[in-house]
Amino acid sequence: MTRGARERAKASAASIVFLLLGVWICFEAFQVPLGSFRMPGAGFFPLLLGMTLSVFSIMLLGMSLLSPEGGSSHVGPERPEVLYLMGSIVAAVWLFERAGFLVTMALFAGVAMKVLGKMSWVTAVSLAVIGGLAAWFVFGRVLLIALPSGILPF
Amino acid sequence: MDTVQSLLYGFSVSLTPGNLLYCALGVVLGTIVGVLPGIGPLGGITLLLPTTFGMEPVSAIIMLAGIYYGAMYGGSTTSILVNIPGEAASVVTCFDGYQMARQGRAGPALSIAAFGSFIAGTLSVLGLMLLAPLLASVALKFGPPEQFSLMVLSLIILAYMGTGSVLKAMMMIVLGLTLAMVGIDHLSGFARFTHGRVDLGDGISFLAVAMGLFGVAEILLNVEKTVVADIIKPKLSTLLPTREDWKRSLGPIFRGSGVGFLIGILPGASHIISTFVSYGMEKRLSRHPEEFGTGRIEGVAGPESANNAATGGAMIPFLALGIPSAPATATMMVALLIHGVKPGPLLMEQNPQVFWGLIASMYIGNVMLLILNLPLVGLFINLLRVPQHFLYPGILLICFVGVYSVNLSGTDLWIMAIAGVAGYLLRKAGFDPAPIVLAMVLGPMMEQALRQGLMMSKGEFGIFLSRPISAAMLAGAVLLLAAHLVGVLRWAWTRPGTKRAEGVPAEGPTST
Amino acid sequence: MKPRTPIVVGVILALTVATSGSILVPEARAFPTKPITLVVPFPPGGGADTVGRPLASVAHQHLGQPMVVINKGGGGGAVGAQYVANAKPDGYTVLHAINTVTEIPQVDELLGRAPAFKKEQFIPIGQVAVTPFAIIVNAESRWKTLQEFVAEARQKPDEFQYASAGVYSTTHFMWELILKATATRVRHMPTTGGGPIMMAVLGKHVDIGHCVMPAVCAPQFEARKIRLLALTSEKRLPAYPDVPTLKELGYDVTHSIWHALMVPAGTPPEVVAKLRQGLRGMVEDEAFKGLMTKLGERIQYMSGENFEKFWDEDYRRMGILLRQLIKK
Numbered sequence: 001m002t003r004g005a006r007e008r009a010k011a012s013a014a015s016i017v018f019l020l021l022g023v024w025i026c027f028e029a030f031q032v033p034l035g036s037f038r039m040p041g042a043g044f045f046p047l048l049l050g051m052t053l054s055v056f057s058i059m060l061l062g063m064s065l066l067s068p069e070g071g072s073s074h075v076g077p078e079r080p081e082v083l084y085l086m087g088s089i090v091a092a093v094w095l096f097e098r099a100g101f102l103v104t105m106a107l108f109a110g111v112a113m114k115v116l117g118k119m120s121w122v123t124a125v126s127l128a129v130i131g132g133l134a135a136w137f138v139f140g141r142v143l144l145i146a147l148p149s150g151i152l153p154f
Numbered sequence: 155m156d157t158v159q160s161l162l163y164g165f166s167v168s169l170t171p172g173n174l175l176y177c178a179l180g181v182v183l184g185t186i187v188g189v190l191p192g193i194g195p196l197g198g199i200t201l202l203l204p205t206t207f208g209m210e211p212v213s214a215i216i217m218l219a220g221i222y223y224g225a226m227y228g229g230s231t232t233s234i235l236v237n238i239p240g241e242a243a244s245v246v247t248c249f250d251g252y253q254m255a256r257q258g259r260a261g262p263a264l265s266i267a268a269f270g271s272f273i274a275g276t277l278s279v280l281g282l283m284l285l286a287p288l289l290a291s292v293a294l295k296f297g298p299p300e301q302f303s304l305m306v307l308s309l310i311i312l313a314y315m316g317t318g319s320v321l322k323a324m325m326m327i328v329l330g331l332t333l334a335m336v337g338i339d340h341l342s343g344f345a346r347f348t349h350g351r352v353d354l355g356d357g358i359s360f361l362a363v364a365m366g367l368f369g370v371a372e373i374l375l376n377v378e379k380t381v382v383a384d385i386i387k388p389k390l391s392t393l394l395p396t397r398e399d400w401k402r403s404l405g406p407i408f409r410g411s412g413v414g415f416l417i418g419i420l421p422g423a424s425h426i427i428s429t430f431v432s433y434g435m436e437k438r439l440s441r442h443p444e445e446f447g448t449g450r451i452e453g454v455a456g457p458e459s460a461n462n463a464a465t466g467g468a469m470i471p472f473l474a475l476g477i478p479s480a481p482a483t484a485t486m487m488v489a490l491l492i493h494g495v496k497p498g499p500l501l502m503e504q505n506p507q508v509f510w511g512l513i514a515s516m517y518i519g520n521v522m523l524l525i526l527n528l529p530l531v532g533l534f535i536n537l538l539r540v541p542q543h544f545l546y547p548g549i550l551l552i553c554f555v556g557v558y559s560v561n562l563s564g565t566d567l568w569i570m571a572i573a574g575v576a577g578y579l580l581r582k583a584g585f586d587p588a589p590i591v592l593a594m595v596l597g598p599m600m601e602q603a604l605r606q607g608l609m610m611s612k613g614e615f616g617i618f619l620s621r622p623i624s625a626a627m628l629a630g631a632v633l634l635l636a637a638h639l640v641g642v643l644r645w646a647w648t649r650p651g652t653k654r655a656e657g658v659p660a661e662g663p664t665s666t
Numbered sequence: 667m668k669p670r671t672p673i674v675v676g677v678i679l680a681l682t683v684a685t686s687g688s689i690l691v692p693e694a695r696a697f698p699t700k701p702i703t704l705v706v707p708f709p710p711g712g713g714a715d716t717v718g719r720p721l722a723s724v725a726h727q728h729l730g731q732p733m734v735v736i737n738k739g740g741g742g743g744a745v746g747a748q749y750v751a752n753a754k755p756d757g758y759t760v761l762h763a764i765n766t767v768t769e770i771p772q773v774d775e776l777l778g779r780a781p782a783f784k785k786e787q788f789i790p791i792g793q794v795a796v797t798p799f800a801i802i803v804n805a806e807s808r809w810k811t812l813q814e815f816v817a818e819a820r821q822k823p824d825e826f827q828y829a830s831a832g833v834y835s836t837t838h839f840m841w842e843l844i845l846k847a848t849a850t851r852v853r854h855m856p857t858t859g860g861g862p863i864m865m866a867v868l869g870k871h872v873d874i875g876h877c878v879m880p881a882v883c884a885p886q887f888e889a890r891k892i893r894l895l896a897l898t899s900e901k902r903l904p905a906y907p908d909v910p911t912l913k914e915l916g917y918d919v920t921h922s923i924w925h926a927l928m929v930p931a932g933t934p935p936e937v938v939a940k941l942r943q944g945l946r947g948m949v950e951d952e953a954f955k956g957l958m959t960k961l962g963e964r965i966q967y968m969s970g971e972n973f974e975k976f977w978d979e980d981y982r983r984m985g986i987l988l989r990q991l992i993k994k
Contacts, residue, residue: 014583018325025332032344037613039854040605042344046335053328060321082378086575089370089550093567096554105554109547116377117543131551139555147558294869338748338782340740341856342833343770350780355748356738562754602858609855610827610871 011064019057025050084115101147106132165514176213177515180220181522187221188228188241216515223519226465227271227527230458234263236549238369241361243425243461245591246315246433248368250446250453257449262395266403266451267458268527269395274411274459275520278466281415283513289419289470296420298606299618303627304420305600308427310631311434312589315446320638322585330590333358334597341605353565360594362566365553366573367587373546374578399451406436406456414460418467425464426595432460466516697757697937698731704927706762707746708831709739712860713878717795717925718762720957721948728947729940733760739858742835744770744782751783755932757941761788764923765836768977768984773834776992785981789938791927792945793968793976795958798899798922799840800879800909802892804870812895812915815874816848823851826873829863832856837863837876840898840921842991847917867892878923880905880962898922905962924966924980926973942970 029050035041077083092108099107110128114121139147229244234251247267254263281289296304313323336347337357348354395403413435414428436456437446446453540548557570580587611617619625704722706714718735725733738746743766750761761767767788774781801812809815819826830838833856845852855872857863860882867875868891877883879897886892897903897911898921912919927945929938948954949967958965968976 010583014585021329028347032339032346033342035342037608037615039613040608042339042342042346045601045604046332046346049328049332049335053325053332056321056325056328060325063321077378079378082374082578085374085377086578089571089574092554093564093571096558096567097564101555105551108554109551112547112550113543116546117541119543131548135551135555139559147555294865297866297869297871338741338745340745340832340858343741343744343773343782343835344779345782352748352752352783355752355782356740356745606855606857606871609853612824612853 008065012061015057015061015064018060019054022050022052022054022057025053081115085112088112088115097148100149102132102136102149105135163510169514169518173213173216173515174518176217177220177518178522178526180217180222181224181519181526184221184224184226185228185231185523185527186224188225189231215512216519219512219516220519220522222465223271223275223462223516223523226461227268227523230267230271231264234260234267234454236369237372238549238553239364239591243429243464245364245368245426245588246429246457247454249433249588250448250450253447253449254451254454259449262399262451263454264527266395266399266455268524270403270407270410270455270459271462272520272524273407274414274463275466275523276517277408277411278415278418278463279513279517279520281463282466282469282516289467293419293470295623297621298603298610299621299624300627301420302600302603302607303618303624303631304427305596305603307627307631307634308431308596309593309600310634312430312592314634314638315430315434315437320642323589326580326585326587326589327593330593331597331600333363333590334594335601340598341602351565353563356561357598358569358594359557359560359563359566360591361560362557362569363573363594364591365557366570366575367577367591369549369553370570370574371577371581371587373550374574375581376542377546395451403451403455405439406432406452407459409435409439410456410459411463414463415467417460418464419470420467425461425468426592428460428464429457430592432456462520469516697940698729700758701731702729702733702758702760704733704735704760704762705746705750706735706737707739707743707749707766708737708859709861710737712831712863713797713882713923714762714764714860714925716878716881716961717797717958717963720954720961721794723957724948724951724954725944727951729944735762740832741782742766742770742832742838742856744832748782750928751787751930753930755930755934757929757933757937759930760791760941761928763788763790763926763928765980765984767928768981769834769836769839769988772981772985772988773992776988777834785977787931788928789931789933790970790973790977791929791938791941792949792970793924793926793966793973794945794949795925795963796922796966797878797881797925797963798897798903798920799837799876800883800894801844801874801876801896801898801912802867802883802886802894803874804867805891805893806870807873807893809874809895810893812910812912815895816850819848819850819852824853827853827855829855829857829866829872829875831859831863836921836923839988839991840876840919843919843921843987844912844917847912847919879903884962926968926977938970945970 026047027050029043029046032043032046033041034043034047077086088108088111092104095104095107106128108128109131110121110124113119113127114124117124136147225241226243229239229241230247230251233239233244233247234255237248237252239245239248251263251267254260309327313320313327315323334357336354338345338348338355345355410428410432413432414425417428417431418425433446433453433456436452437443440446440450440452442450553570554567557566558564560566577587607617608615617624618628702725704718706718708714715735715737722733722735725731738749740746743764747761747763747767747770750759753759768785771781771784803809803815809818815826828841830841832838833854835856838854838856841852841854852874855866857866860878863875864877864882864886866872867877868886874895876898877886877892879894879899880887880903883892883894887894894906894909896915897906897909898919899911900913900920902909902911902914927941929941946967946969949965955965
């Protein structure tokens with residue numbers, strides 16, 4: 001595909017995604033009472049929004065087919081570091097309440113530092129443990145935020 | 155004059171060494187609290203309220219007001235330095251403030267934010283003093299139809315503010331409004347978009363989305379760019395604004411103060427709306443509108459002043475009517491109640507020392523903020539010199555804690571992660587996600603205003619046009635839209651079939 | 667590594683070790699060890715604030731920790747109640763419950779929608795107060811008595827509008843009962859709570875409304891901004907001898923809201939006991955009593971155990987009423 005065509009395809013794809021989203025929102029809006037104009041119900045505004053988004057998406061589709069606007073050349077990640085970081089964030093969120101704050105954050109910090117910087121695993125892990133403990137102390141003990149303990153006894 | 159005398163009396167009350175100390179303490183605590191994401195000004199006040207129990211009511215109020223101001227300023231610090239808004243009112247500051255930081259001009263940005271806030275706060279206190287009762291009655295006239303029209307106007311301005319496609323911005327706005335619909339409908343009690351999950355009953359956490367879209371996404375994008383070597387190491391060239399900076403900022407500061415104060419009085423989303431109305435106004439008035447979003451100092455001076463002025467304006471319904479319209483003022487109400495001071499329309503007459511003491515302390519709080527924070531600017535800047543591989547994990551860790559601490563909810567963390575990835579994808583696809591968070595904040599109010607307006611009029615849409623204030627605002631919105639459409643048509647007409655320049659790199663939050 | 671790093675590391679380790687006493691020993695300290703959150707399920711400015719906030723302000727003397735109030739309004743009280751129902755049952759999240767907690771689950775059932783929460787999800791700590799309402803109009807309105815309003819409303823059905831705290835909220839029901847008793851048709855405008863209702867009345871966005879008597883009504887009344895047309899209590903209030911009750915006017919409607927503290931089910935019994943004991947102390951607290959007197963509110967304490975029985979009965983009674991109203 002030519003550069004231009006790829007741009008167009010990318011922009012059109014985005015429009016279609018939003019169009020689908022708009023339709024889904026309308027669908028959801030019908031699940032609750034719409035009410036009337038005199039007494040608008042819970043579905044009133046969402047329906048309005050869903051329809052508006054759909055209309056905008058179609059407009060955007062039209063415009064992007066005619067003349068695509070800028071963005072980066074790729075929509076996906078251009079470097080593996082980005083994926084690793086994304087992955088570690090998602091993993092950390094999943095682990096947070098299960099393994100507890102300290103364990104999760106220490107792991108996360110370690111992985112993140114290794115991914116971003118050029119250091120050995122040993123350095124990354126030790127710094128992460130120290131950082132994690134410091135954070136736990138400041139936030140959990142000093143500021144008394146109820147951080148999950150997870151698998152640790154404290 | 156009576157007012158001047160009363161004000162002097164107020165100063166005499168608040169300038170005692172004890173009260174000055176409380177004020178300073180409040181301001182410092184507030185700033186710290188504001189810098190940490192998750193605990194906004196409200197959280198700060200509620201956490202620290204118990205410490206005020208032993209104090210005189212005036213002292214307590216002074217400290218609480220100090221905390222509030224401090225937290226608002228702290229929020230802008232993180233916006234400028236790391237593109238993470240401390241709270242909703244600081245979102246707009248990210249646009250140009252962060253860009254300035256990346257160009258090594260974080261110092262002037264932070265300083266102008268402080269100075270602007272100070273001037274705006276002072277002006278709004280003046281306005282409060284002189285105009286409170288008058289403006290309170292204006293606030294009352296602002297019913298649902300007017301609120302709705304204000305929201306519509308604000309959202310059109312919001313769509314306008316970005317450097318890119320208005321259509322794309324409006325789609326982001328609709329997305330933001332929809333996100334606000336998740337949860338139990340406040341008027342009817344029906345749950346929407348939740349599919350039975352009770353952790354979504356209270357809606358999607360604004361903070362989680364903001365942290366994700368701004369903090370996480372920004373970090374993800376930055377990591378990618380190390381290859382392109384785009385980040386300029388911040389130079390400690392100057393900490394203070396240059397003459398040129400001042401010249402360009404004075405206008406926005408004064409205009410922002412005016413706009414912020416007026417909008418702050420109106421019941422509704424005062425702070426946030428004032429920030430982007432100010433930004434939009436400055437962009438319109440500027441000779442280089444296309445540079446907004448790349449580090450124009452007006453883009454920091456205006457909104458920062460506006461949101462401080464809005465704080466003063468927001469006090470008016472509380473002080474003049476006795477109805478706290480925000481949790482912050484409700485907390486202050488209790489502080490007053492605890493010492494037998496009944497807030498209400500008669501507060502000024504029955505307890506002048508509290509009323510004027512509070513007003514005087516707001517002024518003093520502003521001064522304190524300036525004095526205490528300017529030296530800290532140098533300290534904050536040093537944060538930017540920390541190498542990436544330490545800074546980013548650190549920031550992310552703080553995001554985790556901040557988001558989690560609000561509701562102790564793992565769901566919020568998921569929302570933050572999803573928002574982060576979504577923000578990254580949106581930016582790469584050429585959308586600017588900033589309007590999403592702003593629309594999210596306005597969503598519930600806009601919907602409520604629309605529905606209540608229709609209920610008032612028995613279903614007639616005409617009510618939005620028959621009431622003068624509402625009609626005026628809608629007319630403004632239509633004019634803005636029309637002006638834009640004319641511009642678009644002219645563009646389409648004069649350049650049929652030419653391709654746009656190859657993609658503008660996704661720098662900063664206002665990319666196309 | 668830079669030469670400074672080991673020092674930094676050492677300092678942090680030292681700090682950690684120094685505090686390790688509290689790290690490794692499990693939490694043996696008794697409840698409460700940090701501030702308790704009181705959730706008021708309405709926006710600021712309403713009747714719940716005027717009971718809950720003064721109460722919270724005396725908490726730290728009786729519970730050892732301060733009580734911090736947050737507002738979580740919406741859905742006529744549903745949002746805040748659901749939040750507490752699903753919060754960690756460790757005693758640190760307490761709900762300031764009013765009648766809506768009795769009504770919402772039953773409304774949900776009658777409307778066929780998933781319940782926001784269930785009665786069984788709460789354990790009552792105790793009742794604090796009972797507050798009636800006053801029916802109010804803007805001081806500039808043309809109706810000086812309730813009868814005048816009723817007369818005109820009968821002639822012009824659906825012409826006027828009242829404000830409530832939300833569809834199917836407790837005040838919505840109160841108004842429906844009143845409309846039935848007065849044989850009038852008045853349109854309904856839901857808001858989210860007492861604060862917005864007062865703003866709507868003051869701003870003349872609605873024709874008639876109500877407020878919690880006297881805490882929310884009094885400041886506006888003293889400033890001559892509103893007129894009190896009637897009370898929803900059984901008897902007249904001594905501080906307001908000129909205001910008749912609905913009953914006296916011939917409309918057989920009485921409605922007051924009770925204010926009770928509740929915690930999520932599953933809270934350990936020792937914690938519940940501690941809270942109940944603390945509450946007992948709080949309602950007897952001189953400072954609290956003084957505040958309530960200043961606000962004009964009547965403290966009416968009922969212990970947690972007694973309230974459980976009362977609540978069962980109240981739940982049943984409301985269920986019958988709701989069935990009648992909803993299946994119109």
